[in-house]
Amino acid sequence: xxxxxxxxxxxxxxRRTNVDTDQIIPASxxxxxxxxxFGDGLFAAWREEPSFVLNQPRYDGATILVAGLDxxxxxxxxxxxxxxxxxxxxxxxxxxxxxxxxxxxxxxxLLPVVLHEKSVLVLQEAAEEDPAPEITVDLxxxxxxxxxxxxxxxxxxxxxxxxTRWRLMEGLDDIGLTLRHEDAISAFExxxxxxxxxxx
Amino acid sequence: xxxxxxxxxxxxxxxxxxxxxxxxSADGEPDLLYIDLHLVHEVTSPQAFDGLRAAGRKVRRPDLxxxxxxxxVPTTGITGPGVPLIGPGSPVTDPVSRTQVQALRKNAExxxxxxxxxxxxxxxxxxxxxxxxxxxxxxxxxxxxxSHTSTHGAMGALAFGIGTSEVEHVLATQTLPSVKPKTMxxxxxxxxxxxxxxxxLILAIIAQVxxxxxxxxxxxxxxxxxxxLSMEGRLTVCNMSIEFGAxxxxxxxxxxxxxxxKGRPHAPSGAEWDAAVAYWRTLASDEDAVFDAxxxxxxxxxxxxxxxxxxxxxxxxxxxxxxxxxxxxDADAALAAEHALAYMGLAAGTPLRDVKVDTVFVGSCTNGxxxxxxxxxxxxxxxxxxxxxxxxxxxxxxxxxRLAEEEGLHEVxxxxxxxxRSAGCSMCLAMxxxxxxxGERSASTSNRNFEGRQGKGGRTHLVSxxxxxxxxxxxxxxxxxxx
Numbered sequence: 119x120x121x122x123x124x125x126x127x128x129x130x131x132x133r134r135t136n137v138d139t140d141q142i143i144p145a146s147x148x149x150x151x152x153x154x155x156f157g158d159g160l161f162a163a164w165r166e167e168p169s170f171v172l173n174q175p176r177y178d179g180a181t182i183l184v185a186g187l188d189x190x191x192x193x194x195x196x197x198x199x200x201x202x203x204x205x206x207x208x209x210x211x212x213x214x215x216x217x218x219x220x221x222x223x224x225x226x227x228l229l230p231v232v233l234h235e236k237s238v239l240v241l242q243e244a245a246e247e248d249p250a251p252e253i254t255v256d257l258x259x260x261x262x263x264x265x266x267x268x269x270x271x272x273x274x275x276x277x278x279x280x281x282t283r284w285r286l287m288e289g290l291d292d293i294g295l296t297l298r299h300e301d302a303i304s305a306f307e308x309x310x311x312x313x314x315x316x317x318x
Numbered sequence: 319x320x321x322x323x324x325x326x327x328x329x330x331x332x333x334x335x336x337x338x339x340x341x342x343s344a345d346g347e348p349d350l351l352y353i354d355l356h357l358v359h360e361v362t363s364p365q366a367f368d369g370l371r372a373a374g375r376k377v378r379r380p381d382l383x384x385x386x387x388x389x390x391v392p393t394t395g396i397t398g399p400g401v402p403l404i405g406p407g408s409p410v411t412d413p414v415s416r417t418q419v420q421a422l423r424k425n426a427e428x429x430x431x432x433x434x435x436x437x438x439x440x441x442x443x444x445x446x447x448x449x450x451x452x453x454x455x456x457x458x459x460x461x462x463x464x465s466h467t468s469t470h471g472a473m474g475a476l477a478f479g480i481g482t483s484e485v486e487h488v489l490a491t492q493t494l495p496s497v498k499p500k501t502m503x504x505x506x507x508x509x510x511x512x513x514x515x516x517x518x519l520i521l522a523i524i525a526q527v528x529x530x531x532x533x534x535x536x537x538x539x540x541x542x543x544x545x546x547l548s549m550e551g552r553l554t555v556c557n558m559s560i561e562f563g564a565x566x567x568x569x570x571x572x573x574x575x576x577x578x579x580k581g582r583p584h585a586p587s588g589a590e591w592d593a594a595v596a597y598w599r600t601l602a603s604d605e606d607a608v609f610d611a612x613x614x615x616x617x618x619x620x621x622x623x624x625x626x627x628x629x630x631x632x633x634x635x636x637x638x639x640x641x642x643x644x645x646x647x648d649a650d651a652a653l654a655a656e657h658a659l660a661y662m663g664l665a666a667g668t669p670l671r672d673v674k675v676d677t678v679f680v681g682s683c684t685n686g687x688x689x690x691x692x693x694x695x696x697x698x699x700x701x702x703x704x705x706x707x708x709x710x711x712x713x714x715x716x717x718x719x720r721l722a723e724e725e726g727l728h729e730v731x732x733x734x735x736x737x738x739r740s741a742g743c744s745m746c747l748a749m750x751x752x753x754x755x756x757g758e759r760s761a762s763t764s765n766r767n768f769e770g771r772q773g774k775g776g777r778t779h780l781v782s783x784x785x786x787x788x789x790x791x792x793x794x795x796x797x798x799x800x801x
Contacts, residue, residue, distance in 0.1 A: 134657070135650045136529055136629050140768040145747045149390065149414040151364035151421045163770050187650060188530040191563060191629075192768060193747075194465040195362065196481035214530055217499075217565050218465060222481030279497070281347050292483070293375070296491045299342050299350060303378075303493055306341040306352050311597075313590035314354060315453050317384040317432045 119227035121289030127181030131242035138192035157204035185212040190219035237274040244269040328604035335476040348495040354458040358385040360422040362463030366486035367425040377429040390415040393739035401437035442715020445469040445683035452582025456571035456598040468559040471568030472552035500610035502535040506543035508617040516551035517782035521623035529631040532564030543617035549578035550689040561630040570602040625780040627658030642666035677760040678709040678790040682746040685763035686714025697787035698734040704793035709736035712744040761789040
């Protein structure tokens with residue numbers, strides 16, 4: 119995965135709560151066996167509405183999605199992460215995420231930023247008012263900054279655990295990290311009772 | 319996993335299972351958890367196997383891994399074992415679906431994983447076949463690239479859904495780095511009234527807690543009403559834990575669990591059975607264990623529930639009317655309700671019993687087990703599906719189908735005018751040909767009423783099997799008591 123330290127880009131406000139992963143990428147797109155090209159299915163049903171925020175030319179090229187409470191709930195499909203990344207998003211900001219999506223995002227290198235609801239609202243309103251000013255998502259400093267526009271000077275800290283932050287900043291392969299402890303895995307396996315089920 | 323773990327103060331069921339699976343623990347890092355059982359299906363696994371190949375890695379424990387074809391497979395034209403996937407006679411007409419199923423077959427062969435293919439007597443929905451074969455057991459850690467993995471918690475296992483990167487991680491290492499979630503107790507006191515099922519109970523719980531209320535928690539369901547549920551009813555409850563955001567949902571194993579497991583193909587037997595039961599009895603939460611959050615539900619106050627909106631928390635008793643967004647105090651919830659009513663084509667104030675449906679779906683990992691089919695058949699016996707209503711009955715596994723046919727349930731369904739199908743996920747998520755047309759409305763025993771879930775533009779009302787069957791008879795949302 120690509121390391122993530124800091125990213126500066128423009129924001130798209132998505133003013134909806136409870137956006138489930140079925141909306142992010144409908145099941146009909148999940149039949150593919152690759153990780154690529156899911157961007158065309160991103161919010162597929164909503165993008166048929168000309169007024170949908172991603173269809174507004176003023177948000178073309180934006181790389182940060184600012185979403186509502188309980189973003190990406192429901193299905194475990196990592197395709198939701200792949201679709202957002204393929205479309206060009208580098209980070210998603212929301213007051214709360216579906217647990218599985220948040221895990222998936224940090225494994226694939228899309229930064230999920232949990233931010234207080236009030237700060238999310240400020241960012242959404244700012245992006246609606248004027249989509250031009252850029253937002254900086256600084257993982258090193260654990261903060262969101264808006265340097266220009268009417269909300270210039272906004273600094274909002276966010277929380278992320280040290281381990282996940284380190285993995286993202288280094289772009290580390292989780293499997294490689296775990297395999298460093300293969301001895302511990304083998305030792306654990308030696309203690310498993312014989313009556314535990316096997317599929318073979 | 320080495321018998322009762324060290325006595326370090328009172329602990330919950332989830333904490334005991336967690337502690338007995340920690341391979342490695344270090345300050346500031348997630349625990350490395352050992353995974354006892356990994357369930358695989360065709361949709362969330364191909365990219366994981368590609369990752370293994372690219373890195374030259376193997377599946378560490380094929381003997382703890384099992385695969386089934388469930389999401390894409392059609393539920394008609396399954397002629398039996400060996401039904402062709404490619405060429406003439408293949409029931410899979412969608413070439414993209416075919417490629418995905420083919421990829422699973424290739425991967426299962428290459429990595430030596432036991433696979434239950436379409437047409438096989440052991441095939442079925444991943445969350446139906448695990449318990450059915452006795453692979454799902456108390457005290458295990460179970461994962462699958464599917465959010466409804468929480469189902470297996472009903473047997474006292476710690477089971478949760480993962481994404482494809484984590485699937486690859488488990489395939490390669492049989493472990494998962496995990497941060498321990500908080501614990502929540504949902505205690506359901508009292509007894510469910512006559513005609514109120516496990517499905518009604520979980521819909522009521524989600525409506526009470528809210529779709530995000532379980533976020534970050536492992537939930538343990540407790541109390542008299544939970545104890546009184548059958549094993550299959552418990553599977554229904556735990557299945558929908560993810561619908562209020564919970565990482566997992568589980569129920570302490572008891573006599574109901576042991577009775578269900580005994581004699582199943584992968585359950586221990588003889589002296590090993592006794593050893594296993596003795597261990598399983600130690601798993602229940604200690605009496606003075608403390609949960610991070612507690613919720614209580616009064617079973618006696620419940621009634622048949624039905625969803626009116628586009629998330630599973632938007633549910634009300636069948637006797638209620640479609641809510642008025644203007645009367646909802648919370649601004650976000652009001653806006654969500656407004657969106658939902660527009661999508662669902664419903665007017666505020668309409669009695670739910672007046673809502674007409676086009677399609678009734680009985681099946682899925684929520685309600686596709688034998689007792690669910692019995693509940694639906696009971697209502698349909700001697701009655702007819704209403705004119706203009708299409709009813710699909712899709713068993714959760716080929717074994718459920720076989721047992722239902724042994725009891726003659728298939729004849730009850732077909733005599734009533736319903737379609738009797740083969741096993742699969744089917745219309746729960748419409749990845750196979752079973753789907754709603756735009757604007758079509760269903761009463762469905764599945765788990766998600768999201769926009770487009772059962773087909774683009776389709777409108778879903780989540781219900782129990784008994785309500786589904788009564789609705790099929792009247793053509794409007796109805797309970798058996800209304801007939």
